[in-house]
Amino acid sequence: MIFFNNVTKQYDNGTIALDNINFFIDKGEFVFIVGSSGAGKSTITKLILCEEKPTSGTILINGIDVGGLKHREMPYYRRQLGMVFQDFRLLPNKTVYDNIAFAMQVRGATNREIRRAVPNVLSMVGLSGKAKVRPHELSGGEQQRVALARAMVNNPPVLIADEPTGNLDPATADGIMQLLEDINKRGTTVLTVTHAKDIVNKMKKRVVEISNGKIIRDEVGGYCCEL
């Protein structure tokens, strides 16, 4: 599903963010990528999202060679990924419903498909009553739920969550992680990049730890790194 094969990323300023990284994530797995700031976690997300190209090595996502994608192929590739970010990235001038519908509209979905899918996904994240509300009227946890709903509305095979609980209090964060686990149980591969120790310890999933651009630990277990 997600395969990093000898991936090295060196930025133009000479910084080596990732140094010969190898890992494989199977379909349906739930994986944490952990590490301190500057360890190279966000470079991994950037490479998966195709915001950056690897300096060497190959990245295969769902059978697609991400490094070799042409500019015009990227949108179609990105439609296979659901994405959630620390800062939610919702459109402030659109309602919750429209924010989610937008992700479908962009892909050319019909009105009928949108009307069917949006309420479904809203009830999945427990926000059925908030369809007509604007993001700023919601709590942080609710906003992240909307973002999750948007990420999942097109049923992507892979969900990438970049610090999904970074802006949330512990109780709310637990709720979001529970939701990610539910999504994972439905068959979606979930990759969560985080440095939230408590959450990683609680979930007891596979943990890939990165330090100075190298993988220093890759095992299923409850504990997190020394952050």
Add this chain to the structure above:
Amino acid sequence: MSFRSIKYFIKEGVKSFALNGLMSMASVVTVSLCLVLFGVYLLFSMNLNYAASQVEAGYEIQLYIEETADSDDIQAVKSALMSIENVNSIEFVSKGEALKEWNEKFGGDAEFLEGLEDDNPLRDSFKVSFKDLSLTEETISQIEKIKMVAKVTNNQVVVDKLVGITTNVQKVSFWLMVFFAVISVFIISNTIRITVFARRREVNIMKFVGATDWFISCPFVIEGIIIGFIGALTAMLIVSQAYGYFISEVGLVIEENINIYDLSSVFWVLFGSLIGMGVVLGASGSGVSLRKHLYV
């Protein structure tokens, strides 16, 4: 492309046009300035071609015959003329008729023509028109070789001068137009750049949910087109008013010799060209900007 998308594109385009108030206005003004010049250029060209076709259609030379010629000589000249390939029509003007023409031309002021009936100083002549005007010079030199032909008058010089002046005006207005077109594209692209910047968050989100470049840029292109369209309407208003004034004030003077188009017969050509040009300018302006600031 669904109806929902089209509605979305137009709504977003209109919205950011309105939000960008001052910049949008500046762009509209430059576009309309450019299009006013384009309109002037267009009207000039159309009327020049029209005038040229009139001049060509009525173009003829006049050849005068030696005073000593008798009617046999005149007949000989006539048949010689008819044998020239490029000659289209021949009209004989006797010196009596020529004098009458003069009398008509100068009307009551023609005191200096009095008493000439008995001793007519004018000469018999032929008015000759040609089939192919590009061969004018060669044909004239052929005619000059005919016996008893005294002189050939040719208003080619006047025509050349007229055409020369108007083509110069045409050239200047063309280059001014190009200059303003470049400026328009530049200013529109700047306006669109501001919009793109103001909405970079949104653009970013669109990219992450898998929007194609085309989908992302459509609203911006529409904003550019709106600028071009409004600029074109403004320019149309200015040019049509100015042309109407021109016809009513100056047109009369010209019209005695050459007809020019009235407003109603050029209105739709002008309207279509200005709108088309405005839309092209607007779209290319936003295109320039999008290429620079969107596709990273």
